Amino acid sequence: xxxxxxxxxxxxxxxxxxLKLDFENAMxxxxxxxxxxxxxxxxxxxxxxxxxxDIMGTIDKLSSEKNxxxxxxxxxxxxxxxxxxxxxxxxxxxxxxxxATWWLGNNDxxxxxxxxxxxxxxxxxxxxxxxxxxxxxxPLATVKHYYARNYNEECIEAVDxxxxxxxxxxTLSLAYLYLGDTYLKRSYxxxxxxxxxxxxxxxxxxxxxxxxxxxxxIDLSSY
Amino acid sequence: MLDRIRSGKxxxxxxxxxxxxxxxxxxRIHGVLHKYGGKKEDFQDVFNTSLMQFIKSTVxxxxxxxxxxxxxYICGIAKYVWLGELKKRGKxxxxxxxxxYDLADDFTPxxxxxxxxxxxxxxxxxxxxxxxxxxxxxxxANGYKMSEIAELMNYKSEGMxxxxxxxxxxxxxxxxxxxxxxxMILK
Numbered sequence: 484x485x486x487x488x489x490x491x492x493x494x495x496x497x498x499x500x501x502l503k504l505d506f507e508n509a510m511x512x513x514x515x516x517x518x519x520x521x522x523x524x525x526x527x528x529x530x531x532x533x534x535x536x537d538i539m540g541t542i543d544k545l546s547s548e549k550n551x552x553x554x555x556x557x558x559x560x561x562x563x564x565x566x567x568x569x570x571x572x573x574x575x576x577x578x579x580x581x582x583a584t585w586w587l588g589n590n591d592x593x594x595x596x597x598x599x600x601x602x603x604x605x606x607x608x609x610x611x612x613x614x615x616x617x618x619x620x621x622p623l624a625t626v627k628h629y630y631a632r633n634y635n636e637e638c639i640e641a642v643d644x645x646x647x648x649x650x651x652x653x654t655l656s657l658a659y660l661y662l663g664d665t666y667l668k669r670s671y672x673x674x675x676x677x678x679x680x681x682x683x684x685x686x687x688x689x690x691x692x693x694x695x696x697x698x699x700x701i702d703l704s705s706y
Numbered sequence: 707m708l709d710r711i712r713s714g715k716x717x718x719x720x721x722x723x724x725x726x727x728x729x730x731x732x733x734r735i736h737g738v739l740h741k742y743g744g745k746k747e748d749f750q751d752v753f754n755t756s757l758m759q760f761i762k763s764t765v766x767x768x769x770x771x772x773x774x775x776x777x778x779y780i781c782g783i784a785k786y787v788w789l790g791e792l793k794k795r796g797k798x799x800x801x802x803x804x805x806x807y808d809l810a811d812d813f814t815p816x817x818x819x820x821x822x823x824x825x826x827x828x829x830x831x832x833x834x835x836x837x838x839x840x841x842x843x844x845x846x847a848n849g850y851k852m853s854e855i856a857e858l859m860n861y862k863s864e865g866m867x868x869x870x871x872x873x874x875x876x877x878x879x880x881x882x883x884x885x886x887x888x889x890m891i892l893k
Contacts, residue, residue: 487876519879526878529828530847533840534765536829538758541719545726546754595746604743633741672740 484509486516494523594706598671601699605664605692607631617641623654630661635673638665652689659688660696667700678704707776711764714858715841718761725757731777735784744788752791756784766848831885832878839874846871 486509492498493506510517519526610627617625622645629638642662649655663684666677678700685697710717725731735753739745744752760780764770772779832840838859845855852864852871861867 485872487879488872490875490879515880515883518883519876522879522882526875526882527847529832529878529882530843530875532828533832533844534762534848535758537715537840537844538718538722538761539754540829541722542726542754542757545723546750549726599745599747602745633743 486510486513487519490519490523493520591706594671594703597699597702597706602667602671605630605661622648623657626658626661630665633668635665635669638662655687656689656693659684660690660693663688663693663696663700667696667703670700671703708764708770708772711761712768718765722757722761725760725780728777731780734777734781738781738784739788742785742788742792748788748791752784752788755787756780759783759787831881834881835874835877838870839877842867842871843874843878846875 484505486506489498489502489506493503498506510520607627610624610631617628620628622641626638626641626645629635629641639662642658642665645658646655663681666675666681666684669675670677670681681700682697682704685693685700707721711721712718732753735756736749739749739752757780760776760783835843841859842855845858846852850858852867855861855871856864856867859867861870
């Protein structure tokens with residue numbers, strides 16, 4: 484009798500009393516069977532995980548293909564531009580393009596590196612917790628609300644309105660900090676190139692954080 | 707689409723491929739990340755994990771249907787995955803983030819069984835098991851009935867699947883006996 488066939492039922496307690504007794508006696512004589520019962524949960528867990536392994540395998544394969552495509556696309560499109568007669572001229576142009584591309588690419592990379600290393604969103608727990616709308620919120624809370632959700636245009640508009648309607652220095656200082664940072668986010672994520680606006684806003688803020696963020700804006704704008 | 711995901715490896719892989727290159731989905735997940743403070747370099751991990759969770763849930767839960775469109779559903783998963791990652795990194799200051807962010811309430815991702823870094827090791831160790839063996843064990847362990855596996859994998863009868871599963875599981879148990887490392891990796 485192959486008792487392995489009954490492991491599932493033994494584990495789930497579905498064996499008849501008689502068969503259960505036989506099974507347990509068999510375990511006493513067969514160390515492998517005993518170990519199989521001990522390892523049952525791990526084996527089932529591995530079997531269950533095979534689905535994840537299979538799906539991730541497919542996704543990883545697609546990722547590799549995508550990366551390969553990216554690498555192949557650039558030289559192919561460049562080569563098709565030039566005819567054989569112009570190879571010499573083309574070579575020099577390609578050289579220039581390569582340098583420019585490297586320079587721009589490198590700049591992008593450096594900018595991304597700088598951003599990734601340094602940038603931290605201003606986190607205000609109350610703004611994060613607040614509900615979806617801005618109804619009933621005071622102007623500064625409205626600014627923070629939009630800022631926390633990356634509604635950049637709405638945030639800038641809310642700061643503009645706040646500036647026009649308050650002369651409280653503390654409120655203005657915070658508002659300019661949020662304004663500067665919103666310009667910073669827009670410039671980096673949306674490519675709006677509003678580094679100068681960001682710097683100007685940070686300069687109007689008295690918050691400690693503004694000095695650091697102004698420096699980021701200066702550094703990021705140089706790429 | 708759900709039927710294709712549940713139709714076996716071929717259909718499942720085809721859907722994964724379609725979704726992987728779906729620019730509209732890619733843009734929406736970028737949007738989710740951007741909204742919750744994610745960076746460009748976080749995208750690929752979140753996207754891959756979300757896609758994996760979506761496919762896995764669909765395969766495992768045969769009754770699963772969607773009240774919203776599939777993109778919205780995957781975005782809900784992405785949001786969940788990303789906020790989970792943020793929590794891991796200790797970026798949020800509040801403990802009640804789930805409620806505040808109105809997470810997709812019809813989805814609670816199961817924790818991953820196989821850590822991504824261990825995946826390669828386990829996959830290599832299991833190379834000895836044939837493809838059909840792995841497929842049968844995978845469906846069985848994920849709650850498919852023998853009759854369903856027979857239909858999915860074109861076996862003539864339930865009995866044949868039962869026998870196949872029995873042989874494959876025995877082989878896997880013996881592998882565990884011979885490779886105690888495998889057991890350690892899972893811990």
